[in-house]
Amino acid sequence: MEDLSLHILDIVENSIKANAKNIEIKILIDKKNDIIKVTIKDDGKGMTEDELKIAFDPFYTSGKNKKTGLGLSLLRDSALKAEGNVDIVSEINKGTEIQAYFKISHPDMIPLGDLSKTMLVMVAANRDKQFRLSHIYNGLEFNFDTAEFKAHKTDIVSYLKQIKDKLEEYKNFLEIIKGDLYGI
Amino acid sequence: MGKLKIEDLDKIAESARKKISLREGAGKVKITVHMGTCGIAAGARNIMATFLNEIEMHNAKDIIVVTSGCAGLCSKEPMATIEYENQAPVKYIELNEEKAKKIFDEHVLHGKIVPEYALSIGSERIQ
Ligand SMILES: Nc1ncnc2c1ncn2[C@@H]1O[C@H](COP(=O)(O)OP(=O)(O)O)[C@@H](O)[C@H]1O
Ligand code: FES
Ligand SMILES: [Mg+2]
Numbered sequence A: 001m002e003d004l005s006l007h008i009l010d011i012v013e014n015s016i017k018a019n020a021k022n023i024e025i026k027i028l029i030d031k032k033n034d035i036i037k038v039t040i041k042d043d044g045k046g047m048t049e050d051e052l053k054i055a056f057d058p059f060y061t062s063g064k065n066k067k068t069g070l071g072l073s074l075l076r077d078s079a080l081k082a083e084g085n086v087d088i089v090s091e092i093n094k095g096t097e098i099q100a101y102f103k104i105s106h107p108d109m110i111p112l113g114d115l116s117k118t119m120l121v122m123v124a125a126n127r128d129k130q131f132r133l134s135h136i137y138n139g140l141e142f143n144f145d146t147a148e149f150k151a152h153k154t155d156i157v158s159y160l161k162q163i164k165d166k167l168e169e170y171k172n173f174l175e176i177i178k179g180d181l182y183g184i
Numbered sequence B: 001m002g003k004l005k006i007e008d009l010d011k012i013a014e015s016a017r018k019k020i021s022l023r024e025g026a027g028k029v030k031i032t033v034h035m036g037t038c039g040i041a042a043g044a045r046n047i048m049a050t051f052l053n054e055i056e057m058h059n060a061k062d063i064i065v066v067t068s069g070c071a072g073l074c075s076k077e078p079m080a081t082i083e084y085e086n087q088a089p090v091k092y093i094e095l096n097e098e099k100a101k102k103i104f105d106e107h108v109l110h111g112k113i114v115p116e117y118a119l120s121i122g123s124e125r126i127q
Helices: A004-017 A049-054 A071-081 A115-124 A156-182 B006-026 B037-042 B044-057 B097-110
Strands: A022-030 A035-042 A085-091 A095-103 A130-137 A140-145 B029-034 B063-068 B080-084 B090-092 B118-121
Touching (some): A004 A071, A140 A156, B080 B097
Antiparallel strands (some): A035 A095
16 A cells, blocks of 8 residues: 555445444654554454454455455555554454554655545545544644534535535645655 | 226326435435455545545535445456446446546436446446
């Protein structure tokens, strides 16, 4: 996967497949300690202990009509390359929490990518789910919560408009981060 | 049961109309973008973003957009499936933004299939 925003989209798809209703994404960037931590937490069906043991295996998937399950394994590859790793905590019928961390300054650290586009696509295509994002960068914080949007009371066009307005703020937030992180 | 009267026919027609508009309220066309790992790596996110832009531009309120997992056809990603009213679902393969726009303009808005981008036309199940 090319960047962090695509990994996030892919990991959130797992939560959706697991019938989660609430999905919480936390992105914590701590420049001083040189670490990016991404947490994706859902209230989906969870994994058994046996499943958990092989979750990173690229040849394990619970999906039908396919033989590989690459998502988690690719995420871990990206993390390991940047001196990080991925932890999974999961409980059957309770939910799953995936935490990936990376060393920011590592030359093999993948870029953040278009996080705002990832939010747009996953929120718009899953109107029956609640999404929460909290993105923290040093002292700054951006929060996004679909509970504000009343998805059931609006049509797709006005829903899109609400999401996009909110994501404009996120884009500005991301510009500041990128400028500060990479000096662009 | 007695003979059907004209008023009864009107009632039946009216209730059929109601059913149709109910269905329209729920969405006349369904767009499914395949968001398996391969799909995402091949650019599915931009395909979805393109459809969303088109929906906004055309103020197309009666469209449902969803994602689905892997379709088991890595090499044909990005893929999308269009279900237009009573037509059988059509799976489109190897998409890019241009193709997605054309599919939106012709198939999603007007029910005209774009055969050159389609994998197969049939009632196969989509995951
Ligand atoms: N959030 C989750 N909730 C429940 N099960 C999960 C979750 N994430 C991953 N899994 C399980 O781990 C398997 C492997 O995941 P992944 O590596 O992303 O491959 P894939 O999604 O293609 O199967 C999934 O098939 C699923 O059984
Ligand atoms: S993940 Fe490769 S075809 Fe679905
Ligand atoms: Mg996956």
